[in-house]
Amino acid sequence: MNFSRQLVSWYLTNKRDLPWRQTREPYKIWLSEIMLQQTRVEQGMPYYYRFVEAFPTVFDLAEASQQEVLKLWQGLGYYSRARNLHETAKYIAGELSGVFPDNYKGLLELKGIGDYTASAIASICYNEAVAVVDGNVYRVLARYFAVETPINTPAGIREFKKLAAEMLDHNNPSTYNQAIMEFGALQCKPKNPLCETCPLNNSCLALQQKKIGVLPVKLKKGKIRKRYFNYLVFQNEENTTLLHQRTGKGIWHGLYEFPLIETKEQLTAKEFLSAEEVKAAVGENSTVQLYNEMPVVHKLSHQHIYARFWLVESGNLSTEAIPMDKIEDYPVPVLIQNFLNEYEPSDY
């Protein structure tokens, strides 16, 4: 119990002044929690401001189009979060009269809300006694109690959830949950934790056992897949081009990109241009020029994408063609946005 009181005490004097700490509105807490999943506070903050500005209430978010929502989310990654956010907003506005479930169990039913987020909203907004377990909590508990169970296994998840629940301050779940997370983010950091000034440094088992550097234990995941993307940037006298929306499974679901031809390996320009698939895609009376000889390397968590852009000068395009100056209305991957930022049609 001393553990919990120390954390809360530390929190009250060290907490950051974050915008979502100014409110207990479930809509804004929900918004912040979804955005901060696997995302640093500094990275999510500008997006939070933009969303609150554009969609002050769950009804505003519900009434927006998916394209608007994805566009505002562009660059934040894990785009299923934005799609689920939008779907849940429509559900709450339409089916629940805009009122969020007021407990863990009810929140857990919502799309995009898992154990962590349901616990966070329930405790922060309604002071329900449910413990959050995020990356910070894993680290703080693993170190303080010198728990060596890998955190990314079912056994580890169960063990840490139980431990977190035991340590929860039932008198103030909201403050305690935020305290342990903030403590993990600022004091008990992944690298170079501030053990010298830590209020728990006389009782931390990992510190006593010199295991700070190896805790928490996390099993490594698989290898990185290499992919070779060839984007066809159509151009013509009408200054229009083609964009396709990605559908189905895989990365960037719902986002737009230029027509894509993926190859198993890096082809030479001659090989690429002589491929039947490519000739069919660019058409008969077109000239094709490779924009970047050196592929752009775009690194994702589990994929490395080697991207080349091919400028295709062609005649009139189909009716689905988009004016070049309208591209900015479409949500696109950062890889595409970077190209657009650098590319000037006058270069051609």
Added chain:
DNA sequence: AAGGCGGGGAG
């Protein structure tokens, strides 16, 4: 139980 899903920052 394992894999997929972004992008960026720190060390």
Added chain:
DNA sequence: CTCCCAGCCTT
């Protein structure tokens, strides 16, 4: 380069 971030969903 590796690690990891206020995780969730699907298979």
